[in-house]
Amino acid sequence: MLIQLEGVTKVYEVGTEKVNALGGVSLSIEKNEYLAIMGPSGSGKSTLMNVIGCLDTPTSGSYRLKGQEVGDLDDDELAEIRSAEIGFVFQTFNLLPRMTAFQNVELPLIYSKAHRRTRAERVWGVMDAVGLRDRAMHRPSELSGGQRQRVAIARALINNPSIILADEPTGNLDSGTGEEIMQVFEGLHRAGNTIILVTHEEYIAEHANRIIRLHDGLISSDERGVRGSSLGGPVGSAERV
Amino acid sequence: MMSKHDTTSEMTRALHDIGAGGGGGAQDVSGPLLPASRFLESVVSALKAIRANKMRSLLTSLGIMIGVMNVVGMVGLISGVNRSVADLFSSMGTNSFVVTKMPAGNFNYTEYLEYMRRPDFTHRDAEAIAEQCPAVVAVSPQAIVVKKIKHGSRSTKEIGVLGVTPEYQYVSDADVGDGRFFAWPESDRKRQVVVLGHPVAEHLFGERDPIGQNVLVGNRRFRVVGVMSPMGEMFGQSLDEYVIIPYSTVGKLYGARLMTRLSVKARSGEEVDAALEQVETTLRIRRGLKPAQRSNFEIITQSQLTEMYENLTRITWIVMIGVSAIALIVGGVGIMNIMMVSVTERTREIGIRKAVGAQSRDVLTQFLVEAAVLSGLGGIFGLLAAVGLTKAVASATPIPASIELWSIILALGVSISVGVFFGFYPASKAAKLDPIESLRYE
Numbered sequence: 204m205l206i207q208l209e210g211v212t213k214v215y216e217v218g219t220e221k222v223n224a225l226g227g228v229s230l231s232i233e234k235n236e237y238l239a240i241m242g243p244s245g246s247g248k249s250t251l252m253n254v255i256g257c258l259d260t261p262t263s264g265s266y267r268l269k270g271q272e273v274g275d276l277d278d279d280e281l282a283e284i285r286s287a288e289i290g291f292v293f294q295t296f297n298l299l300p301r302m303t304a305f306q307n308v309e310l311p312l313i314y315s316k317a318h319r320r321t322r323a324e325r326v327w328g329v330m331d332a333v334g335l336r337d338r339a340m341h342r343p344s345e346l347s348g349g350q351r352q353r354v355a356i357a358r359a360l361i362n363n364p365s366i367i368l369a370d371e372p373t374g375n376l377d378s379g380t381g382e383e384i385m386q387v388f389e390g391l392h393r394a395g396n397t398i399i400l401v402t403h404e405e406y407i408a409e410h411a412n413r414i415i416r417l418h419d420g421l422i423s424s425d426e427r428g429v430r431g432s433s434l435g436g437p438v439g440s441a442e443r444v
Numbered sequence: 445m446m447s448k449h450d451t452t453s454e455m456t457r458a459l460h461d462i463g464a465g466g467g468g469g470a471q472d473v474s475g476p477l478l479p480a481s482r483f484l485e486s487v488v489s490a491l492k493a494i495r496a497n498k499m500r501s502l503l504t505s506l507g508i509m510i511g512v513m514n515v516v517g518m519v520g521l522i523s524g525v526n527r528s529v530a531d532l533f534s535s536m537g538t539n540s541f542v543v544t545k546m547p548a549g550n551f552n553y554t555e556y557l558e559y560m561r562r563p564d565f566t567h568r569d570a571e572a573i574a575e576q577c578p579a580v581v582a583v584s585p586q587a588i589v590v591k592k593i594k595h596g597s598r599s600t601k602e603i604g605v606l607g608v609t610p611e612y613q614y615v616s617d618a619d620v621g622d623g624r625f626f627a628w629p630e631s632d633r634k635r636q637v638v639v640l641g642h643p644v645a646e647h648l649f650g651e652r653d654p655i656g657q658n659v660l661v662g663n664r665r666f667r668v669v670g671v672m673s674p675m676g677e678m679f680g681q682s683l684d685e686y687v688i689i690p691y692s693t694v695g696k697l698y699g700a701r702l703m704t705r706l707s708v709k710a711r712s713g714e715e716v717d718a719a720l721e722q723v724e725t726t727l728r729i730r731r732g733l734k735p736a737q738r739s740n741f742e743i744i745t746q747s748q749l750t751e752m753y754e755n756l757t758r759i760t761w762i763v764m765i766g767v768s769a770i771a772l773i774v775g776g777v778g779i780m781n782i783m784m785v786s787v788t789e790r791t792r793e794i795g796i797r798k799a800v801g802a803q804s805r806d807v808l809t810q811f812l813v814e815a816a817v818l819s820g821l822g823g824i825f826g827l828l829a830a831v832g833l834t835k836a837v838a839s840a841t842p843i844p845a846s847i848e849l850w851s852i853i854l855a856l857g858v859s860i861s862v863g864v865f866f867g868f869y870p871a872s873k874a875a876k877l878d879p880i881e882s883l884r885y886e
């Protein structure tokens with residue numbers, strides 16, 4: 204089992220008030236699953252993503268990533284796991300504005316201490332994967348929203364992570380561009396990656412083959428095999444491969 | 445533009461090519477980067493961050509620049525002064541020292557009166573030293589009076605008239621440039637002959653040859669036999685504005701009690717210490733001092749003079765270090781302040797870096813290097829300003845001020861250390877930021 208959460212809670216204390224962002228979530232995710240998390244605003248989707256992505260640790264409960272109990276790790280060990288196992292894609296892209304697309308994609312390699320000589324080759328590899336080779340030397344401000352998100356995806360891919368986490372990756376994009384981004388994820392899933400994505404849109408969630416719905420920090424439904432038969436391949440070309 | 449379909453298939457193929465597929469971990473990561481190249485990268489990225497805020501960075505590094513300019517400039521100046529003083533001391537004659545009534549350095553009026561009551565040196569003292577001290581090669585008694593020197597309608601201001609024996613040439617290493625020094629017979633017969641300092645001759649005679657001419661020393665007529673080679677200047681002050689007459693002539697004209705000191709030259713560098721001891725013993729015996737009694741004369745060596753000079757310059761150093769320290773602290777606080785601003789402004793960047801795998805120490809290093817580079821740039825500018833300053837001083841004044849290699853190292857070392865020291869608090873603040881909160885920061 205790749206990911207195993209048992210009774211995970213996350214409590215935020217704001218002043219004297221306590222906010223139960225997660226109220227006891229149990230969830231297992233296997234390798235090469237394509238999971239969508241849905242739910243109303245404030246239901247704890249981002250919080251769950253942060254816990255899974257080792258940006259945050261649960262207040263209580265257990266989270267095992269590849270059998271490793273994440274709650275036991277210190278900040279630097281969490282950073283190492285993020286570096287090696289996790290690729291994040293954010294709604295607001297979160298690219299460094301002063302760096303080129305290439306440098307943004309290269310950034311995680313610096314922290315994973317990849318050898319300098321192999322870096323460029325790998326960056327070009329993922330730039331090709333997201334179809335942005337010709338935009339590599341542009342800065343984020345010179346790219347369209349969809350292109351920026353592709354750069355962010357390339358950055359998430361660069362260390363060949365176990366899980367790709369995307370929190371509303373199409374939230375800041377128009378539906379056409381959003382659809383293009385979804386096809387990038389489609390390709391990644393096909394290539395064997397594990398993808399977890401948060402979305403508000405049903406049509407986006409339908410790309411996944413499992414949908415989890417959160418309500419007030421608890422899982423209210425967990426549907427498997429949504430896709431496959433009912434939706435089929437969204438794009439003909441993808442099936443050619 | 446590629447069609448959507450083509451793009452997808454291209455992408456999928458590329459993904460297979462790079463072997464994506466959730467293998468987990470970056471297995472094909474080779475060993476850690478060489479620290480040197482890693483460090484270079486962080487310097488380059490620090491320079492980029494600094495370039496993004498050119499004006500702000502420039503203003504920030506101004507304090508460091510002034511501090512470093514002060515340190516390096518003053519060091520250059522003082523070592524220039526030191527060098528010219530050292531030159532002066534060595535021009536006083538190698539391996540020589542003086543025996544005087546008064547010690548070198550400061551003393552108060554009571555002490556002055558006490559020193560003045562000490563017995564004068566006599567010609568016989570000089571002879572005794574020459575005869576009884578095997579480590580001594582030459583002794584020259586010296587007396588100084590201050591007189592105006594005149595020739596025709598031209599006159600100097602009041603300058604030193606040095607009464608010496610012909611041995612002075614050996615004791616002081618002073619060279620006669622033109623004509624000759626006076627000889628023993630002239631000295632013995634108390635002749636009124638004079639050797640002029642170079643600028644004195646120039647002032648009185650201009651282009652004309654002074655040798656054989658007469659001058660008035662005070663109101664006595666002297667015949668010029670030679671002109672000394674110029675020794676140069678120090679602090680715009682000529683070292684050659686004096687004249688030399690026979691010691692015995694000073695005694696005859698101005699009274700024998702005027703002898704103030706004996707210049708003594710040791711046989712060699714190794715024999716200076718022996719000479720010092722022999723001279724002291726000889727004089728103590730001649731004056732009938734008991735072992736318990738203090739000597740009623742002083743021996744001043746060149747190293748004592750140097751030490752005295754260094755004591756004087758030490759005060760300058762302390763003031764300079766104080767001023768520089770204040771400038772550097774102010775500069776350092778400026779850097780700390782701007783780094784705090786930078787950390788706040790770049791909270792989101794820090795969050796992003798942490799999300800993609802940066803550890804606390806990576807962030808710490810990044811901001812420390814940035815502070816050090818910012819401060820180091822200030823140091824480089826300060827160094828350039830100091831070079832300009834020293835060049836200006838060296839060309840406008842006689843002080844041979846110069847920048848040496850070690851002051852470059854000092855400038856960079858000091859400024860980088862200041863940057864690291866004052867950058868540490870902001871950098872550790874950045875390192876401690878929580879990744880989620882930083883990512884949420886607007």
Ligand SMILES: Nc1ncnc2c1ncn2[C@@H]1O[C@H](COP(=O)(O)OP(=O)(O)OP(=O)(O)O)[C@@H](O)[C@H]1O
Binds near residue numbers: 215224242250
């Ligand atoms: N740092 C925090 N401090 C206090 N409360 C927080 C914090 N982060 C999240 N919360 C609270 O936890 C709950 C879950 O937040 P979360 O961001 O996970 O929601 P979400 O499902 O992602 O919502 P959205 O769809 O609007 O992004 C919310 O009530 C939120 O106010």
Ligand SMILES: [Mg+2]
Binds near residue numbers: 248249250370
């Ligand atoms: Mg959210």
